[in-house]
Amino acid sequence: MALAAIISTLALGTAACGGSSDDIAKASSDNEPAGQLAGPRLVVTYDGGVQVLERDTLEKVASFPMEGFLRVNKGGDERHVFISTETKGFQLLDTAVEAKSHGDHSDYLPDGKPALGASFAAPEPGHVTVHDGKTVLWSDGAGTAQILDADNPTKVQDTYTAASPHHGVAVTLEDGMLVTEGTADARNGAKVVRDGKDIASTDDCPGVHGEATAGNGAAVIGCEDGVVVYQDGTFTKIDSPDSYGRIGNQAGSPSSPIVLGDYKVDKDAELERPERITLIDTDTKKLKIVDLGTSYSFRSLGRGAAGEAIILGTDGALHVLDAKDGSTLSTIKVVKPWSEPIDWHQPRPTLHIGGDTAWVTEPATSTVHVVDIPSGKVVDSHKLDVVPNEITSS
Helix, strand or coil: CCHHHHHHCCCCCCCCCECCHHHCEECCCCCCCCCCECCCCEEEEECCEEEEECCCCCCEEEEEECCCCCEEEECCCCCEEEEECCCCCEEEEECCEEEEEECCEEEEEECCCCEEEEEECCCCEEEEEEECCEEEEEECCCCEEEEEECCCCCCEEEEEECCCCCCCCEEEECCEEEEEEECCCCEEEEEEEECCEEEEEECCCCCCEEEEECCCCCEEEEECEEEEEEECCEEEEEECCCCCEECCCEECCCCCCEEEECCECCCCCCCCCCCEEEEEECCCCEEEEEECCCCEEEEEEEECCCCCEEEEECCCEEEEECCCCCCEEEEEECCCCCCCCCCCCCCCCCEEEECCEEEEEEHHHCEEEEEECCCCEEEEEEECCCCCCCEEEC
8 A cells, every 4th residue: 555545544634734936934134145066955953043044154044032042943845944843843944945856966045045935833842753655743741642644744734642642753665654652750662553543462561662664664762671673574673782771872783684773771860871882683673782982872873875884983083884784884073072062952053964964063163063974084163153052954
């Protein structure tokens, strides 16, 4: 069954989303550059709003003042970004670039000025996933998953509502939608829903958190004692070697069957600063732990164009690993050594990757660095007029 048919028959109601053409907020600055761009624009958050940056020059294209703690998420179409807000749920941001496909490449052209669009009601907005043609917005406070077309993520097509609100996630797959299960007090499992029915489920995932999809179509969700892999209609548990071995953040790649994960073993730590990562092979259903030799944060995990596992360490370097065996391919010095703050809302160096390019923020100097991954070189650094926190591309 086609995915569109699967999602449309989930026995779900369609959610209303706020906003109209009269509500659209125009950019507070700047002139639009002329000519062709190398790729989607970048969006960074700061204490007081978000900025849209040109990919090539990192020059500011637009700035939008906004209150509260903000997060940014890819919309799925290389044009839109979803901003997680404290008061409006998910706020749509149009970065105003249009991709023109030409066989194996695309040209990105300016298309007006960036603008804020509709808001999507979501108490405690959480994870946003893009997979298999759908963008899904998860609300921790309502336990809902709003499903949109990734090629035009401007209108909700369907909504799924969990049995109980919880800090969770949902992602569309070829044979249905994977959703976590739990309550505000405890989470321990997930299920896959198709045609309004549960087709597979597991309750063997205490503290379920995060998700990633691999190149072979498998989906991974993290647990406090390993991970659960969903593939070909079945959930498979992969245990951590430690009784408490939490894998709560993951990064997948369409070029690899292996998922990169973090790894924490101190259940009582106020803030554990782990120095080991996990490589989860969804083909063999085995987990490998690699000692990185430096700590990192939840904003440190990324994947290269060829499936490399890339981690931004607190030593200030990008550690590029072969995801198959965990061997080091290169170590790229980018920023000064740093320490992860106790408050997860606070800025820290953050990694974002698009193709063979990595962008690394350095809040201490209000700078964004551009790294060419294959050559291992920092090719540009640009100072912003704000302190960057999160970063993504459209």
